[in-house]
Amino acid sequence: MDTNRSPPSEDEVAKWETQLRKGGLGLAVLATLWNGRLYGLEILRRLDSEAGLSVPEGTIYPLLNRLKTEGLVASEWVEAAAGHPRKYYSLTDVGRARVRDMAASWTSFAAGLERLLAPLKGDAR
Amino acid sequence: MTRDAAMAHLETYLAQVRRNLKGLSEAEVREVLLELRAHVLDKVEGNLTPNTVETALTALGSPRDVARANVTERVAAVMETQRGFFGVFAAVVRLAGLSIGGFILFMISLVGYGMAAGFLFVAVWKPFDPQHVGMWMSPGSYTLGTLDHPHSPEMLGWWIIPLGLLASLLFGYLTFALDRFCIRAMVRSSRRGRGA
Numbered sequence A: 001m002d003t004n005r006s007p008p009s010e011d012e013v014a015k016w017e018t019q020l021r022k023g024g025l026g027l028a029v030l031a032t033l034w035n036g037r038l039y040g041l042e043i044l045r046r047l048d049s050e051a052g053l054s055v056p057e058g059t060i061y062p063l064l065n066r067l068k069t070e071g072l073v074a075s076e077w078v079e080a081a082a083g084h085p086r087k088y089y090s091l092t093d094v095g096r097a098r099v100r101d102m103a104a105s106w107t108s109f110a111a112g113l114e115r116l117l118a119p120l121k122g123d124a125r
Numbered sequence B: 001m002t003r004d005a006a007m008a009h010l011e012t013y014l015a016q017v018r019r020n021l022k023g024l025s026e027a028e029v030r031e032v033l034l035e036l037r038a039h040v041l042d043k044v045e046g047n048l049t050p051n052t053v054e055t056a057l058t059a060l061g062s063p064r065d066v067a068r069a070n071v072t073e074r075v076a077a078v079m080e081t082q083r084g085f086f087g088v089f090a091a092v093v094r095l096a097g098l099s100i101g102g103f104i105l106f107m108i109s110l111v112g113y114g115m116a117a118g119f120l121f122v123a124v125w126k127p128f129d130p131q132h133v134g135m136w137m138s139p140g141s142y143t144l145g146t147l148d149h150p151h152s153p154e155m156l157g158w159w160i161i162p163l164g165l166l167a168s169l170l171f172g173y174l175t176f177a178l179d180r181f182c183i184r185a186m187v188r189s190s191r192r193g194r195g196a
Helices: A010-032 A040-051 A057-069 A093-120 B002-020 B026-044 B050-060 B063-081 B085-096 B100-128 B157-193
Strands: A073-079 A085-091 B133-138 B141-146
Touching (some): A010 A057, A010 A093, A040 A057, A040 A085, A057 A073, A057 B050, A057 B063, B002 B026, B002 B050, B002 B063, B026 B063, B063 B085, B085 B157, B100 B133, B133 B157
Antiparallel strands (some): B133 B141
């Protein structure tokens, strides 16, 4: 049995982190809409500033469209003072219930992992 | 003048996206383009120059990638909500114009569903025209379907009804399953490609 495996490279950790972020992206997007409607660029900025989630800009609209088809968000075009219409997204009742459930699962999962990782604190580089 | 050049640059980009939005309805295409235009105009925050527009467009991605992401996500969404034959076939049609793989899948689906329809027709039509519907063997080939003037005895008789129905079900189901599998693989591959 090979017991002399090298530790994971930074690349592997980066890949794992990317997968982790992807997994949480749907929840994060829904969570940005919890307090009210936002348009695409506002969602991207909130994801970046509040969660450190840098999302490729071209991917946010297809994702929002998917959430809309699933009935989790609704959208409406609004004439803006900026001089062009903006498409605002908001949570539907189903979306609001879903994000609450997802948040509860996430919090429980994160708390469990936090307990498991507690011994590593102070030892992590 | 600078504003005009910036808007022209934006419109050129949107025209390229439009060309790659094959398989979407005109209303969906309009919606995608309007939203992209609004995104870029928001991004430049009133400072509309060719350079700021270029920076915003670079952040969005190439027109082909942006279009592909929109089409594949719409396909994925339709697949989630309409899991039956029509939803899956609509997804195949949408993907046909997007890539060579999509086009090949579309052609395979046509052959598969065509075979299913052919076997169904033979099974259903046999009781109405028993002399001319069936399976015949001539030197070097088989004929399944209808023949006006058969030159050899029909091989299957009434067995062609259950066998035709079974073959129709089999071809239909296998084509449907293959379509679903390939579409999911294409959507996964597209998401991986753009880091979503």
